[in-house]
Amino acid sequence: MIRDQAQAWATEQAPVAAFRRMRDAGVANRFEPATWESMVEMGWTGILVPETYGGSDLGYLTFGVVLEQLGRQLTASPLYASALVGASAVLLGGSDAQKEALLPKVVDGSEILTLAVDEGPRHTPGTMATAAEADGDGYRITGRKAQVLEGMSATAFIVAANGPNGIGLFLVPADASGVSRTALSTVDNRGYAHVDLVDVRVGGDAHLGDADVLEAVLDRARAGLGAEMLGVASQAFDMTLDYLKTREQFGRVIGSFQALGHRAADLYSQMELARSCAEAALMAVDAGAEDTAELCSLSKAKVGDFLHEMSNQLIQIHGGIGMTDEFDAGLYLKRARALEPLWGNQAFHRDRYARLLGF
Amino acid sequence: MIRDQAQAWATEQAPVAAFRRMRDAGVANRFEPATWESMVEMGWTGILVPETYGGSDLGYLTFGVVLEQLGRQLTASPLYASALVGASAVLLGGSDAQKEALLPKVVDGSEILTLAVDEGPRHTPGTMATAAEADGDGYRITGRKAQVLEGMSATAFIVAANGPNGIGLFLVPADASGVSRTALSTVDNRGYAHVDLVDVRVGGDAHLGDADVLEAVLDRARAGLGAEMLGVASQAFDMTLDYLKTREQFGRVIGSFQALGHRAADLYSQMELARSCAEAALMAVDAGAEDTAELCSLSKAKVGDFLHEMSNQLIQIHGGIGMTDEFDAGLYLKRARALEPLWGNQAFHRDRYARLLGF
């Protein structure tokens, strides 16, 4: 089973200790090339890709299983940005020729895609300043995209811009003339970059669909991120439970204090409820269900709430040791908070859920 | 001190058992005339009224002390509606002649005033359908006022209506031609009525000020209600603490279970914080402070939150016995919820507080 494979690989080959080493070494792209190569070898880059393009077409629920295990170890790589988000855009918005050109390279890791939507600190996919003007048989794109995930290592950006038919997606090679990028140093040490586009010329075949495709891609991105966040939170829960069972104070393990036992029970309940949401969103995407949008917002919001609470409790229950950089708790807290605003925070998705339900 | 007097009188002369008897007997106006007479005798109807009009002019903080003690026993009477809310309207919006005519009667209890503002289930003092058209030297008022406190026993209504200068307040005798009222049976067994006004003619001296006066009266009403609600909640807290100290399970008093001890600590903290808000609002009114509006919204919201939580915990911690009508917990829960929407619930005041702070 892929879960066992992912779990074994992540804990043995890419554990949180590896992430810490990578952080302390200041690796530029914020991931180890060897880690990324292993993932490609194991075929994870092809989980969503149809067999005709060299993938295994196992679907989003399976991808979620892998992302959950990677989330548990904070494993850094462009897997999510490229093989889930990027591949989804090509699958949903690409022509056969585009799929033929891009997907095999996503699978073999030679192409790293990433989605570039937001332009400021908050997620506002409905409005943007970046413009893609018709220019001969292609487009000329100008704008600035903020906090682009794996923005430094990407070989191509899937840029959301105001095109001739309203908002659309456009494929922009990272080495196109007029593209520049600035690496960011963020609290969670993941790879982000601001990307500037000045009069970037792309061909007519760069167009990857319009606003409806963007929304569908975003929902897939949210469902996938929900799985990763569930992994981060589950590991935080396990670390906390373990601590409750082993740490002694006043001559007894602290998990025997009723207040802490009840808190653990609350967190466990939240975790089970969050897991149901995360899995339901992935399954809805796989099934093309009518309520996919609702469930993706539900997943991002409920897993987000749980991760927020769980990461704070991880620190709080561990006390002083949780505050030290030497211990891993801080890494989980930082990652937890960094994932919150990505593709809309809980408030964004509560608002969206209410709108989808008509109030 | 008036606190000791109020406490002694309420616990001995008008305890919650008296409220229960009154409820079970189905007293029409929802209070006992004898209770009301005692309050008049003790001078509580004159707490806000200047000495020239037969009162003691002790201010809102003092009135709050009395209301808190009455809240503790759920003592039913028109004291709050008439001597705090009604008197405030006359004091803030009345001419000398109006004060002369009304205030001595409020003090001696022969006049029972009440404020009639809302027209539907929710508090919306900024918009109303009731109209007061200029008619000769007076006004002609038509409209329906909902859930008017002590609406059946009131001798005069202070009606908010759209007058010639926008929203204004108008004094309408209960026996004026065109006034009719319908008693309501509510969960907390307090006196409420719907009041219908059809072409009610009042004189020019019925005008008691405009929108600014209404807002100021409402803030005084909220500050006073905050004190009463604090009393209801404080009594609920005391009942709960007492139960935690005496009820045994598994061979020990339940207050020794850490989870319940911590909950009591949380509730105590909320109570102390709520008390600060309630007292600050009353003191701000007395001092004519600039931030009176903010503090009155703060009081209604924070005391409201505490009372909501405390009344639920009262039931929850008492377990089965709390669910029986024979025990008093249900009476407190019902009163707690009934006071919530009056003059704006917590959501209303959070919104208002934000607007007052400019966001």
Place this chain on the structure above:
Amino acid sequence: MSDALEAFRAEARAWVEENFPPSLAGKGMGMEGELDGDTKADFELWRARLGEKGWGAPTWPQEYGGAGLSHPQAKVVSEEISRVGGLNPIPALAGMGITMVGPTLLEYGTDDQKARHLPATARGEVRWCLGLSEPNAGSDLASLATKAEDKGDYFQLNGQKIWTSGADISHWCGALVRTDPSAPKHKGISFVMLPMDQEGVETRPIRLISGASPFCETFFNDARAEKSDLLGDLNDGWSVVKRLLQHERQSQTSAGSPMASAKSKAIQDVAKEYAGTDDSGALADGDLRSRLVNHLMDARSHSLTVRRITAEAKGQVKVSAAASILKNSATRISQTKSELTLEIMGAQGLGWEGAEFTAEEKNTVREWLWGKAISIYGGSFEVQKNIISKNILGLPETTQKG
């Protein structure tokens, strides 16, 4: 959905369409008393047909009055009945019989006991109550004091039970009694069944804050329970009751309120009606909107969890450990829904009686008060958290069980 299940659905649908009296469509629960002439006869007819079909307790074996259906099939049956606006009245008519006593009898009962008790229960003809709690014991069931003395053929019961649901209208009672006073607290307890219609049993309804009296105090004064109605082994009643309570928790995990009618309005629609919307169609009260959507998300995540756990437990007989989570979650959701509905209705949400309040408004108040009981009966929040902490998470037992 499998083909076999789809075929079963077609059968079920045909049967329901043929047998459900249309006069009952859209009628909620608790209507029995309010039915008149023809409708009452239709109601009785519908009950009898369901009973005969074995659909009063569809998953029980056919020989004991059930239909031997799988859980997915039983779900299909209830969906098909809902589809025509109907309800299955038998679980309510049987009191604790279908949800708790029956399943426990199936596991612990002798063949004779099953044959004597189950079929009439499955037809909705016998209503059961349970005599578990006693005054001053609270959640601490095992500290019970009701004595059962061995009188040869029968036990003679003396003592008092409290919170016996529907005792005043029940035919039979399952009671936890002390059969060995000298044994430690959890030992020496037995579970007996006895008819309520006898001289030694007296019931007194307890009036609740909602105005209803669904519970009684029940007094045993030399009441008689036959030895042949001892369920499980003598002095092993604690095992029986633990299982019984598991069945109870299982039956309480659905987030709907017990009094919710078949087709109640969505809470967000009620909110729009009372609080209005802004130009974009969003609820005008933004603070309420946030809490409302949070509640709806909680409810959705709960029902997704029920579905997930059901799917994961496919074919397992044992109750999933996660059932303990669902109990607290269902309770919180149901209580939050009531509190939010009250808030939405504002001053109109406080109606007790009279024409000035709509039936929906008055119902909201009663449901709200009634719903406070959910977190009390069947184990408090705290007891459930202790169970999760100890049984699921494996945290050490504290000296504090409360």
Place this chain on the structure above:
Amino acid sequence: MSDALEAFRAEARAWVEENFPPSLAGKGMGMEGELDGDTKADFELWRARLGEKGWGAPTWPQEYGGAGLSHPQAKVVSEEISRVGGLNPIPALAGMGITMVGPTLLEYGTDDQKARHLPATARGEVRWCLGLSEPNAGSDLASLATKAEDKGDYFQLNGQKIWTSGADISHWCGALVRTDPSAPKHKGISFVMLPMDQEGVETRPIRLISGASPFCETFFNDARAEKSDLLGDLNDGWSVVKRLLQHERQSQTSAGSPMASAKSKAIQDVAKEYAGTDDSGALADGDLRSRLVNHLMDARSHSLTVRRITAEAKGQVKVSAAASILKNSATRISQTKSELTLEIMGAQGLGWEGAEFTAEEKNTVREWLWGKAISIYGGSFEVQKNIISKNILGLPETTQKG
């Protein structure tokens, strides 16, 4: 406000206007290291003037370096310094000296001890750290293992302390040590003071998740503490430390973050800047707005409570019981503020380094991480709740102290 206090304010204002170097206006805390030439000299001048005036520890007696002011007067002093955009640097320079060690010394110290230690502390010339916690003890202070052996004139200390704030830059340390290993846990503990600049003391900074290292591990290897620096009675150190911690709680009840600069932007203005407003001027993110106003109400109710308790305690020396409430409340408010600010700043609220993030953004992240410590040092939430439950509410002690 009384006339006398108003007169005092006029005096204070005049003094501040005359003595505060304008070059320091608007400079926040922690700036010391970043000051250059002239400003640094001005900073030193300001410190010296404040120290001379006794305003480093204004409520201490004049003979011990204070100014003998009342609490309301001291508040006026700090208001007047704020008014010109200034800060009083002495409490920070003294480490734990002004807030904790000094007040405790005033109560428990001998005249000689007060005379030797207090004046230099009040001038900001001596920085104090506290050696209380030890590894593996957590909140359970009394289980400490650091030994102090009686060597005639002095105690010889061996053991390890952890979470000693600023130990690497402090001049003196107040340490809790075990002087009688045979006595029960809470007995046999003493409180000694010792200079940090000696061979037997070694410190090792602990790097925190915020990147800062405000705490150390501190090792005593035959460290020396004079007998004349024993504070309180031998083996009665537990009383001393309880009082010390009360002073700590008292100093932590103000809801501001320790790193907040003198004039930070109101959080609602930050929110409007990042999240925008709708046509009515309300914050566009309604969900955030609700939580933000809730936070602001909590903060307001907290500061009103501080004011109320201060007023009620007028003239009382004893710390009010309600101080325990304020600790948790202040912590929660401060942490919520950080979390909300992060949320408001969205992806920009995650900046660690570099020009792509504003100083305010990066500062928010560090403050947020640093602020997680508030609920850990000086007693966790749980410990405070135990105190409230037992000492204030009079609930029986549990066997569970955690």
